[in-house]
Amino acid sequence: MKQDIILAGVGGQGILSIAFVIDSAALKEGLMVKEAEVHGMSQRGGAVQSHLRLSQEQIFSDLIPKGEADLILSVEPLETLRYLDYLRPEGTVISSRSPFVNIPDYPDLEKILTAISRAGRHLLVDSEELAKKAGSSRTQNMVMLGAASRLLMVKKENLVEFIETLFKPRGENIVTANLRAFELGREEAGLLAEKR
C-alpha cells in the first residue's frame, strides 16, 4: 500500500503546513515517508509544490515519478494544472477553486476550472469561502487538507492531532480556526461527493 501526493500552491499559502500534518500523522502510524519541499527564492510568491510519498515499504526517490501520483492536492486552481502530468491515469485531483492572482497574465478562471474538470476524478472546493467561515482567510490550506482527508491513507484523528500541534504556538484562536477549516473542508468534500 502506498500513496503519492503532489501538494501545490503559491508561496505563503501554507503548503508546507499541510505536508507537516500528513508527515507527522504518517510517522505516528508507522508508515515510511518522503517529502520533497521547496525552500528559498521560489517561496517569494512563486509557484511551490511538495512531493509527498507515503508507503508501507521502502521509498526510494524523493520526487514522485510522472505517472505515479495518486492525488494532486492544490490550494490554488492555476497551480493544479501545472502538475497534472504527474497523475496516474486513474488518479484524483482535489483543488481549490479560489484563485491567487499575483501575476498580470493570470488566465481566465472559468477556463482553468474547465480544464481541471476534464481531469477525470476531481473535486473543486471553494476554499476561500470556507476559510472565511472558519474564521480566517489564512486557513485555506486546512480547508483543502480536510477536503482530501477521506482519501488519505492516514487516520483523521491523527491529522487533527498534528493540526493542533502545528498551530498551538500561535494561540487558541488560531488552533480553533484551523480545526474548523479542516472540518468544513471535510464536510464539503462529503457533500460534493454525494452530489456526484
Place this chain on the structure above:
Amino acid sequence: MITEILLGDEAVALAAVHAGLTAAYSYPGTPATEIMEYLIKAASKSKGLKASWSVNEKVAYEEALGVSFAGKRALVSMKHVGLNVAADPFMNSALTGTNGGLAVVIADDPSMHSSQNEQDSRYYAQFALIFCFEPSNHQEAYDMTRRAFDLSEEMGIPVMIRLVTRLSHSRSSVVPRPAREENPLHHGAWTDWTLLPVNARRRFKMLLEKQAELVKLSEGSDFNSLAVNEDDRSVGVIASGIAYNYVRENLRDIRRGPSLLKIGTYPLPQKLVENLVRHVETVLVVEEGYPFIEKTLRGTFGLPGKTIKGKLSGHLPLQGELSPEIVRAALGLKPLDRHKVAEFELAARPPQLCQGCPHADTFHALNKVLQDYPGANVFSDIGCYTLGAFPPYSAVQTCVCMGASVGMAKGGAEAGIFPSVAVIGDSTFGHSGLTPLLEAAAANTNMIVIILDNSTVAMTGGQPSYASGGSLLKMIEGLGVPKEHIRVIKPLPKNLENNARVIREEIDHNGISVIVAVRECLVEARKKRRSG
C-alpha cells in the same frame, strides 16, 4: 532513540550534535541554511554547544578551523558557491590537517533552484585531496556525518559531506544513535599548522601519502555496495548519491536488473569500480551534478572494449537535476502511463518581491531618476532585491556573486559608465562589500553605492545581519566615504520625490557616494509582531 522526521539538512545537523560537536559556523544560503537553523536551536537548549551565523563563508571556515586546532569537533556548512568564498582556508586546511574532527558540509543546487550556477563540490573535495561522503537518503546523511567526524580525526583531514537540494529539502525518517561526548581541549602543533614553506612542503607530502589509504577506506566502506548479476554481462550501472534512488525507483520494473554499483564515498572505491566494469560491456553512470565519475572512468582515451554511457554520451542531460523520468529513459525503459493532460497555456508564476517591500520603493525612485540618464547602469548583488531585474522594475542589470556589485560598479565607472550604480543589501555588504568600498573610497571613484538596509538576510528566512543600522553608517564612514556623501533615505511611496532628489544630488557629485535605504523587511517585521 526515537525515529524523527527530518530534512536532509537537519539529519546532518543532528548527527553533528550527537558526534560531540563543540561549535558550528555558516553563512545563510539555499539549500544549506536549515543545517545552521537546526544547530542554533539545538545550541539554545544545550550549554556546551556553540552555533552561530558568520559574516561570510571564509570567516565561518576559519572559525571552524580554530575549533579543530583546539582539538574539538567543528562543523562548517554552506551552499556550493559559498565554498568559492571559503576556498582559501578550505584548500589549505587539507595541509594543516585537523586536530579535532572537521566536517565540511556543502549543499549543491543542481537546476539552480536558488543559485547562480550548479558547480559540483565533489571536484573541490578531489582538488583538496580530502575524503567526501555523498548520502543518498536521510539515514545516510545522519550516519555519514557521524562517520565523517571519526574519519577526520583518524586521517587528520577535513571531510566533506556533499548534499544536493533534493536531499537537503526533503523530509524523511531518521533513526539516531546514542550521543558521544565532546573532545577535551588539545592544542595543535605549530609544525602542522604554520604553513611556512618548510612546514607546508612536509604537510603536502603527508597529504599525498594519505591518498592510498583514503582509497582503501572507500573500498571498505559500507556506504558503497556492488550487486552483480552473474547471468547478465551486457549492462552495469554506477549510481551515486540520490541518483541511486532514481535507479532503484525504476528498477522495480525490471525482472532481473543490471549489475548495480552504489557509490557514497570519494575517492572512488577503485576495486569495486573495476569489478563492475570487468563484468559488463556497457556501463551507465548516473550521478547528480557534473559527470564526475563518468569522466574519471573515461579518462582521456576511454576504456578499450567498453561502452560508457552517461552525461557525456548524451544519455543523460549535462544540465539540471535528474528525475525519475530522466533516469528511466537512460535505463531504456518505456515511460509510465500518465494522466491525459488537457491543452492549456500555463502562465508562469516566478518569485517576486512582496507587496509593499521596501526594495520596490527604492527601485521606483532609482528608475525615476535614471530615465534621464540613458548611459546609466545598475550593478546588483545577491538577495531578494535581485528580483528587481524582472518587470515591473527592470531596475538592475547584473548579479554575479556576493559583493560583486561594488567592485563591478567601480570597474564600470573606470570604463566610462555614468552614472555607475551598485545596489547591495546590508548583509551582502557585510559579507563581501566592505573591501571593494574601501578601495572605491580610496580612489574616490565617481559611483554610487545604494545599500538596501532591511536589517536582515531576507531571502533565506531572516537571519541576523552584521552590517545594519547605526553600525553600518559608522562602517561606511570608517572606510573613507566622505560624511556629506553618506545619505540615508527611507524607501516609502510617500518619499518617492525626496528619495529621487537625493539620488540625483549624489549622481551630480563627482566622486564616491553611498546612499543607505533604511526600512525593515516586511516579512521579518510581521514575524516579530506575531511573536510579540
